[in-house]
Amino acid sequence: MFQTSRDGDFMPRWGRAVYVALMVAIVGWAWLQHARGRTRVGADGITVRGALRERHVPWSDIYDIRAEPFRNRRLDGPLLFAYLYRHDGRRTPLRQMDDWQVADFAAEFEELRGTAVRHRATAWERRPETEELIRLRAGRRRAWEHSVTGALIALAAMFPVMIVRVVIGAAVHPFLLFVCVPAAVFAVVAVVQRRRWRSLVPAYMCEP
Template sequence: MSGESPIERTYRGERVLPLPDVLLLLVIAFLVAPAGDQVQWREVPYLVLGLAAGSYILLDRYRARTTVGASGVTVQGPLRSRHIPWSDIQDLRLTTDAVRTRWQARLPVHLYRTDGTSLRLPHFDERRLDRPREELESLLAAAVRLGVWAPREANEQVARGDRRRAAWKRASHGAVLALAATVVLAAIAAFAEGPSYVADLIVPVPLAVLLALFLVFDRIGEARAVRAV
């Protein structure tokens, strides 16, 4: 974290790749490795997905970061950078996720824009900071003291964004379960010399489950919001 100004701070990942990331890369390499000496056409999509996933993990570790300054918050993701001025920021909020996964920290900080969209701030969570809640409070207090930001009341757009994010999160959990089940079925089919098309379902089935569950959870969340009014 920079000491130039009370509000100028940078949050980035450790330079050493942690053991869970190393194990995840090894698992990805094992899953997408060609079965024979030559790559079959049906294996190409899995090779591409494996390379993309591995590259994303490395870029998230070494490139992604969050930079805060008097002009706003810069979110440097694995692939692109976005700068959000303080005038467009509705709130910075620490959210609690009951299920901790590789891609979602248990106590991540999200930036909420005035238009209702939100961004997770890379490496601004309990994995990088000992006390993320106190750090967030200190950051917002510094922004208020400098006069670049003031607390705002939550609007319907922000609440709608929260419900959509919750729907995607629940749907992603279901998609992970569908992926695991499909991989197990494909492995059983391979060892038992069953139908070969089962392996081709590893990608489309979880994607279909993700979309279907999102639509269901999104509708449930909106229905609950209407009843709560």
């Protein structure tokens, strides 16, 4: 029988501790991203500082700089983000470069691209093989997002299952419900979604 720390509690102590730790981690990560996030442009390339680390990308490694729509648009949120793409298709978000935090985003973005052209000493040119890598990584990112979403939905669904089992007096296995089931859902969704990654590529990336 599933034992709780107090009568009437459906979640064990370790479950509450994990939940609190998760919430603190999410809020802390968001705060660090906002407080530390910066994009610096210099003669040797672009440096992006995130919550915990900095990444420097030399001009020679930059394939393109693009403004792309935010996937989950909100009326009070940013609609466009600036991203840096490398020759292998990897994407790096340029922190604090969006039309929510930058008053004249279009002008700032064009100035950034102009600066990049001057330092790269070459104009922007799209290459089919790099564009395919960009689409591949975009599809796999979306597959990852779907897998995480599926796991979170499964995790949320386990709470009413646990409550029902407690009410009817059935055995409850927290590790099975809150770890094994979400992990299994994540794995299944990940396998299925990665196989159909082309259908997950955003429409604007498929335009010529």
